Amino acid sequence: MKKIGIFFGTDSGTTRLMAKKLAKKLGDDIAAKPLNINRVSVDDLLQYDALILGTPTYGEGQWPSAATGVKDGSWEEFAPKLAGVDLTGKTVALYGLGNQEKYADRFASGLFMLYQLFVDAGATAVGDWSTESYEFTHSNAVRNGRFVGLVLDHNSQGMLTEARLDAWVDAIRPKLMHALASEAPEPA
Numbered sequence: 013m014k015k016i017g018i019f020f021g022t023d024s025g026t027t028r029l030m031a032k033k034l035a036k037k038l039g040d041d042i043a044a045k046p047l048n049i050n051r052v053s054v055d056d057l058l059q060y061d062a063l064i065l066g067t068p069t070y071g072e073g074q075w076p077s078a079a080t081g082v083k084d085g086s087w088e089e090f091a092p093k094l095a096g097v098d099l100t101g102k103t104v105a106l107y108g109l110g111n112q113e114k115y116a117d118r119f120a121s122g123l124f125m126l127y128q129l130f131v132d133a134g135a136t137a138v139g140d141w142s143t144e145s146y147e148f149t150h151s152n153a154v155r156n157g158r159f160v161g162l163v164l165d166h167n168s169q170g171m172l173t174e175a176r177l178d179a180w181v182d183a184i185r186p187k188l189m190h191a192l193a194s195e196a197p198e199p200a
Contacts, residue, residue: 014192017060018046021067021076021086026166027109030177031066034107037181042189050084054093061102062188063135065126068109073121073152087122091129100134103191105184106161107139112148113168119148120163127153127160136191137161139184145172 016038020031031046043064047056057063067075067087076086108123131137141159143151146169153159162180166173 014061015042015044016062016064016188016192017044017057018064018066019049019052019057020046020065021049021090023068023070023076023083023086027066027068030107030109030164030166030173031064033174033177034064034066034181037177038185042192048086049090050086052090054097058097061194062191063102063104064107064184064188065104065130066107066109067122067126069115069118069120069122073118075122075125087126087129094129094133098134099130102130102135103188104130104135104137105139105180105188106130106137107164107180108153108159108161109164109166110151111167112146112165116148117150119146119151119153120159120165121150121152123153123159123161123163124151124155138187139180141176141180145169 018031018035020027022028035043035046070076075088106123106126108120110120112119127137139161141162143154143159164173
C-alpha cells in the first residue's frame with residue numbers, strides 16, 4: 013500500500029516531535045517515517061503522492077535555514093532543488109509552529125513560504141485551519157481568513173496541541189487517502 017510522506021524542517025526538534033505525533037495518529041500502515049528535509053533528496057519527496065510538510069517560523073517570519081542558525085540547513089536550502097519540478101498531482105497538508113505571544117506580528121508566517129513553494133509548483137494544498145482561538149496581529153499564513161495549514165503554538169497553547177492534531181488528522185486523512193487511491197493502478 014502507498015503511504016503518506018511526512019517531511020519537516022526543524023532546529024530545536026519541536027517540529028520533528030509534531031511530525032512523529034502525526035505519523036502515530038495516522039498509523040504505520042499509511043504514514044511513512046517522518047524525515048528531516050535536510051536529509052532527503054527531491055526523489056525521496058517525489059515518491060509520495062500525498063505529503064504532510066511541517067516548518068517552524070524563525071526571525072522575521074522565515075522558515076528554518078542555515079541563515080537562521082540551523083546547522084545542517086533546512087527548507088531554505090531544499091527549496092531551490094524544487095526549481096522546475098512539477099508537483100501536479102501531489103496533495104500536500106501543511107503544518108507550522110509559531111509563538112503568538114512573542115511574535116504576534118509575524119505569527120507562523122514561515123508556513124506561508126512552504127505553502128507557496130509547493131502550490132506554485134503545482135501541488136494541491138488541503139487542511140487549511142481556522143484562526144479562531146489564536147491571538148495575533150498578523151500572519152502571512154492567513155489566506156481568506158484561515159491559516160493555509162494547521163498552526164501549533166506549543167509554547168503558549170501547548171494544552172491545545174493534542175486536540176488540534178487530532179482534529180486536523182481527522183480533516184486531512186480522507187483527502188490524503190483519496191490522493192493515494194486516485195493514483196492506484198487500475199485492476200487488471
